Each structure stands twice: as structure tokens, then as C-alpha cells.
Amino acid sequence: MxxxxxxxxxxxxxxxxxxxxxxxxxxxxxxxxxxxxxxxxxxxxxxxxxxxxxxxxxxxxxxxxxxxxxxxxxxxxxxxxxxxxxxxxxxxxxxxxxxxxxxxxxxxxxxxxxxxxxxxxxxxxxxxxxxxxxxxxxxxQPFSKLDISQTVKNIDEYSVKLSDLDIVNHANNVKYLDWCMDRLPIELVLTNQIRSLEMNYLRELRYNDNVEINGDATDQGYFMTVTKQQRIHFALAIETK
Known part of the structure; x- marks a missing residue:
């Protein structure tokens, strides 16, 4: 090959x-x-x-x-x-x-x-x-620019930790997904209901940054964001079966 x-x-x-x-x-x-x-x-x-x-x-x-x-x-x-x-x-x-x-x-x-x-x-x-x-x-379907104007509710707050950082000295992108998945209903994550995940990484986060994790149900599944000082750094659209 x-x-x-x-x-x-x-x-x-x-x-x-x-x-x-x-x-x-x-x-x-x-x-x-x-x-x-x-x-x-x-x-x-x-x-x-x-x-x-x-x-x-x-x-x-x-x-x-x-x-x-x-x-x-x-x-x-x-x-x-x-x-x-x-x-x-x-x-x-x-x-x-x-x-x-x-x-x-x-x-x-x-x-x-x-x-x-x-x-x-x-x-x-x-x-x-x-x-x-x-x-x-x-x-x-191709990747897309997610509609970040969607309405979401605050779920939790989080402070970026040492274990979240990678070799480029910012929060590694897989960490954003963990932060969000940990705050979803457990049955949604564990019962094979998720058909697709779409993620937009908009801005980086650094050590000790304080962020809000937000989300809400949609017609397709779930939409979540990670924000810092009301600016969206990460957006996640989940499509369920």
C-alpha cells in the first residue's frame, strides 16, 4: 500500500x-x-x-x-x-x-x-x-460549522487541570469530549444510542482556565458547549438513534 x-x-x-x-x-x-x-x-x-x-x-x-x-x-x-x-x-x-x-x-x-x-x-x-x-x-455527511447560537443550559463548572494539558501546553482536545460525556445522562452514553459526534474546536484553553459546561436536548439528540467568560471554545453535536 x-x-x-x-x-x-x-x-x-x-x-x-x-x-x-x-x-x-x-x-x-x-x-x-x-x-x-x-x-x-x-x-x-x-x-x-x-x-x-x-x-x-x-x-x-x-x-x-x-x-x-x-x-x-x-x-x-x-x-x-x-x-x-x-x-x-x-x-x-x-x-x-x-x-x-x-x-x-x-x-x-x-x-x-x-x-x-x-x-x-x-x-x-x-x-x-x-x-x-x-x-x-x-x-x-461531511464535517460542518456547528450552529453555536443554539440555546443551552449551564450544567457544571470546571477548572483546567495539569492532567488535561498536552505537549503543546494547552488542554488536549480529547479532554473536552470527556468533560461533556461525563455530564450527559449515563444511559445515553452506555446503551449504544449515539449515532454520530460532531465537534468544533474554536479556541484553546490553558491551565487553570475556569470554564462552564453547557448543554440541552435537541430534535436530533444533544448539543453542548464549553465556554470561558461567555465565549465558546468548544461545541459538540450528538446525534442519537
Missing amino acids: EKSVFEKEWEIYFTQCYSNGRIRFSDLSNILQLTAGEHANAVGFGFKEMAKHNQTWVLSRIRIEIARLPKWMDHVKVKTWVQELEGARSTRNFEITVNGQIYVTATSYWAVINTVKRSSETLAISTEDFTTYPDRPATQ
């Missing part, structure tokens, strides 16, 4: 699972992102190479469509490819299979930022020999 399409096999460990034995949604998202990182490293525009130019990839939007959640001891195969790559932007797709059966698909939108200026800029590394697949989507 050419290097522009990448595959990685992961085993699901019990520490990655909810009490029902199915993988946590945050760990599912993390596996996708770890696979994306390994692919980027393999083709020369991963973390270390980009750090030489004070650059990194930042996840901006992701849509995950779930037919079935992997469970403890499953060996999952994650396949990933880039649909579009231009300037400071990239669209990357994923497919998760277990024993050849598609369990999960995802599409994601990434931006290149300068880690010193904290602003978007064009990728400094040449991608001339890298093949993209503009006609190869993975999900039934």
Missing part, C-alpha cells in the same frame, strides 16, 4: 473502556488522532519535523459516525488518508474496522498553526510527492 494511505492496528485495553466494556468516545477520538500523527510522521510532516519550523497541526473540526463501538480486547484496524491538503488546511478521513467489518468512520479538518505566534500559517514542509484523495470521503 502506498504511503499516502496508512493503516495501524490497535488493541482495545480495559483502561480505554466504559463500564459496559465498549471504548470511551474520548479514547476512540484519541486513537484516530494518534493514527493521524503516525501517518504524518511517516510521510515527513509530523510533530518533530514541523517543530523545526515552529509549527504544529491543530484539530479544528471532526465528525465521527458510529455503526458500532469497539469493545475490550478487540483488535481494530484504523485506515486513514488525506482528502485535501492545501496551504494551512487539511481534510483527513478515517475508517475503523474489526474483522473486516466497518464499525466507525470519521472526517476531520486540521489547521497548521505557528506555535510561537499562536496563529495559522501555511505548512512550511513540501508535500509535493504526497497523494491526496479528493473523491474519497469516509462519512455519510
Whole structure:
């Protein structure tokens, strides 16, 4: 298989699972992102190479469509490819299979930022020999810009902790999902009712930032936000079956 399409096999460990034995949604998202990182490293525009130019990839939007959640001891195969790559932007797709059966698909939108200026800029590394697949989507629907004007109710408050931070020194994006899922009705999370998750990452959060976690039921399922001083930093749309 050419290097522009990448595959990685992961085993699901019990520490990655909810009490029902199915993988946590945050760990599912993390596996996708770890696979994306390994692919980027393999083709020369991963973390270390980009750090030489004070650059990194930042996840901006992701849509995950779930037919079935992997469970403890499953060996999952994650396949990933880039649909579009231009300037400071990239669209990357994923497919998760277990024993050849598609369990999960995802599409994601990434931006290149300068880690010193904290602003978007064009990728400094040449991608001339890298093949993209503009006609190869993975999900039934593309990622979107969520309507953040939706009405939500305050559920909880939270202060960003050391364990939430990643190597770029901001709250890792999978943490936002955990904060939200922990505040949903437990039966919604544990009874395989979730058909899709769509997330928009709007602004970063730092250590000790105080945030509000908000949410409300919608016609499709549930909508949640993480806000700081009334500005939305993260939005999550959950579609239920």
C-alpha cells in the first residue's frame, strides 16, 4: 500500500473502556488522532519535523459516525488518508474496522498553526510527492460549522487541570469530549444510542482556565458547549438513534 494511505492496528485495553466494556468516545477520538500523527510522521510532516519550523497541526473540526463501538480486547484496524491538503488546511478521513467489518468512520479538518505566534500559517514542509484523495470521503455527511447560537443550559463548572494539558501546553482536545460525556445522562452514553459526534474546536484553553459546561436536548439528540467568560471554545453535536 502506498504511503499516502496508512493503516495501524490497535488493541482495545480495559483502561480505554466504559463500564459496559465498549471504548470511551474520548479514547476512540484519541486513537484516530494518534493514527493521524503516525501517518504524518511517516510521510515527513509530523510533530518533530514541523517543530523545526515552529509549527504544529491543530484539530479544528471532526465528525465521527458510529455503526458500532469497539469493545475490550478487540483488535481494530484504523485506515486513514488525506482528502485535501492545501496551504494551512487539511481534510483527513478515517475508517475503523474489526474483522473486516466497518464499525466507525470519521472526517476531520486540521489547521497548521505557528506555535510561537499562536496563529495559522501555511505548512512550511513540501508535500509535493504526497497523494491526496479528493473523491474519497469516509462519512455519510461531511464535517460542518456547528450552529453555536443554539440555546443551552449551564450544567457544571470546571477548572483546567495539569492532567488535561498536552505537549503543546494547552488542554488536549480529547479532554473536552470527556468533560461533556461525563455530564450527559449515563444511559445515553452506555446503551449504544449515539449515532454520530460532531465537534468544533474554536479556541484553546490553558491551565487553570475556569470554564462552564453547557448543554440541552435537541430534535436530533444533544448539543453542548464549553465556554470561558461567555465565549465558546468548544461545541459538540450528538446525534442519537
